[in-house]
Amino acid sequence: MPRRILQGTVVSDKNDKSITVLVERRFTHPLMKKTVRSSKRYHAHDENNACKPGETVRIRECQPKSKSKTWEVVLGEA
Structure with missing residues (x-):
């Protein structure tokens, strides 16, 4: 199964x-037809x-590293 990759702000x-x-x-929105x-x-x-903080980074799914962390930073991209 491919790992999801998301882009966001720290x-x-x-x-x-x-x-x-x-x-x-x-x-x-399905009913209002508004973005x-x-x-x-x-x-x-x-x-x-x-x-x-303020940087734009890409994160991808990984096996759980702790109770709340199941994502990791993709190095070499931004």
Whole structure:
């Protein structure tokens, strides 16, 4: 099964080797026919503590690293 890759903005890097990424998606509401913005926060593993708040990063699914982290930062892309 392919791993999902999402793109979002880093909103927090306070924990060691962890970041919080805000991923925003747009879709058309089925009844109102209006474009709606929806966002969700994901906890991602950042091995080298390289990401800083405000940066745009790509994250991909991985096996669970901890209770809340099932995503990791894709290196070499941004």
